[in-house]
Amino acid sequence: MSESSPWDIPFNRPYLSGKEFLYLRQAIESGNLAGDGTFTRRCQDWLRASAGSARALLTNSCTAALEMCALLLGISPGDEVLVPSYTFVSTANAFVLRGAVPVFVDVRDDTLNLDEEKIEAAITSRTRAIAVVHYAGVGCEMDRILEIAGRRGLAVVEDDAQGVNARYRGRPLGGLGHLAAVSFHETKNLISGEGGALLVNDPRHSARAEILWQKGTDRQAFLRGEVDKYSWIDVGSSFLASELTAAFLWAQMEASAEITAARLGIFEKYQQAFAGAEANGLLRRPIVPGHCTHNGHMFYVLARDAESRTRILARLRERRIQGTFHYVPLHSSPAGRRLGRSAGPLPVTESVAARIVRLPVWVGMTEPQVGRVVEAVLSAL
Numbered sequence: 222m223s224e225s226s227p228w229d230i231p232f233n234r235p236y237l238s239g240k241e242f243l244y245l246r247q248a249i250e251s252g253n254l255a256g257d258g259t260f261t262r263r264c265q266d267w268l269r270a271s272a273g274s275a276r277a278l279l280t281n282s283c284t285a286a287l288e289m290c291a292l293l294l295g296i297s298p299g300d301e302v303l304v305p306s307y308t309f310v311s312t313a314n315a316f317v318l319r320g321a322v323p324v325f326v327d328v329r330d331d332t333l334n335l336d337e338e339k340i341e342a343a344i345t346s347r348t349r350a351i352a353v354v355h356y357a358g359v360g361c362e363m364d365r366i367l368e369i370a371g372r373r374g375l376a377v378v379e380d381d382a383q384g385v386n387a388r389y390r391g392r393p394l395g396g397l398g399h400l401a402a403v404s405f406h407e408t409k410n411l412i413s414g415e416g417g418a419l420l421v422n423d424p425r426h427s428a429r430a431e432i433l434w435q436k437g438t439d440r441q442a443f444l445r446g447e448v449d450k451y452s453w454i455d456v457g458s459s460f461l462a463s464e465l466t467a468a469f470l471w472a473q474m475e476a477s478a479e480i481t482a483a484r485l486g487i488f489e490k491y492q493q494a495f496a497g498a499e500a501n502g503l504l505r506r507p508i509v510p511g512h513c514t515h516n517g518h519m520f521y522v523l524a525r526d527a528e529s530r531t532r533i534l535a536r537l538r539e540r541r542i543q544g545t546f547h548y549v550p551l552h553s554s555p556a557g558r559r560l561g562r563s564a565g566p567l568p569v570t571e572s573v574a575a576r577i578v579r580l581p582v583w584v585g586m587t588e589p590q591v592g593r594v595v596e597a598v599l600s601a602l
């Protein structure tokens with residue numbers, strides 16, 4: 222596997238805690254391979270406890286969980302949902318699937334999160350919800366966003382794909398909006414290959430969430446003995462993850478404190494190593510506000526301009542180190558132009574998208590490996 226890799230230092234290397242095979246074996250031997258079994262419940266309890274949510278449901282992906290959010294909020298054709306342009310497509314697609322128009326809002330220059338001060342000007346009589354993304358596991362300005370949403374009668378959905386184990390003013394990300402969606406894709410901090418979860422923080426959505434999750438049936442109530450047969454009672458889909466996914470994920474959840482600590486350690490090494498370059502105006506490092514506790518999901522630098530970014534990426538490639546840029550802004554992508562609209566000019570989004578370089582961060586990366594990455598970047602400035 223690694224012999225054929227073109228990279229000496231890949232961008233990501235999936236981490237295994239060591240218990241994955243054991244739990245997969247237990248799941249297989251239990252004879253319960255479909256969803257909603259013992260491992261699913263363990264994972265859901267962990268998520269509920271760690272985010273303080275009313276309900277947690279394991280899904281096949283964060284994308285699936287975001288689609289559940291759009292269904293739960295009753296998003297319908299013509300509705301508008303505010304989203305950052307600087308995000309992954311699923312933040313917008315989940316709502317577009319229900320006929321909504323994503324309205325793209327610019328991000329903050331420091332955290333690259335949705336700029337809360339640009340929200341009010343983007344709200345119209347059709348706006349139904351605000352979808353926020355905690356980029357790199359750094360929390361959005363949730364107090365301000367929730368205050369605006371409450372005053373204007375809007376729902377808040379957290380795209381918390383990157384935010385596991387991170388906090389905003391001491392409160393866990395994923396537990397702050399009405400609903401939240403988490404990802405366990407292999408590139409995230411905790412992984413199950415593909416996988417995700419819906420977090421329900423507004424308990425008014427709890428009962429319907431479990432029905433949508435179980436293909437539109439009241440199977441959950443039936444399993445609890447509340448009804449004597451289960452039947453089709455609402456829309457829904459097969460959103461739930463299998464026990465094999467949950468078994469793998471449980472091994473990751475058990476190791477989550479070590480995983481977060483290891484990633485934060487690598488993040489800090491990069492942060493220190495690039496302090497001088499930043500002081501000399503050669504690049505900018507990530508900014509984590511004092512009231513945010515992040516989770517080491519990502520380390521990036523912002524090059525001075527697009528040319529500098531191209532040079533850095535080329536140098537990394539020469540040295541067999543896999544660096545990468547990030548999102549093509551949604552407002553400038555083919556589907557975004559056809560299906561959404563911009564709330565106004567998006568200069569920060571465009572600037573950041575042209576200058577960002579993400580560097581390798583994975584559990585098991587050694588100090589010399591971090592050093593090689595740093596040296597390659599510095600040599601290209």
Ligand SMILES: *Cc1c(COP(=O)(O)O)cnc(C)c1O
Nearest residue numbers: 282283284309311382404406417
């Ligand atoms: C990874 C990611 C997603 C998609 O997660 P999946 O589990 O692959 O569906 C959505 N939004 C953001 C911000 C992401 O980083």
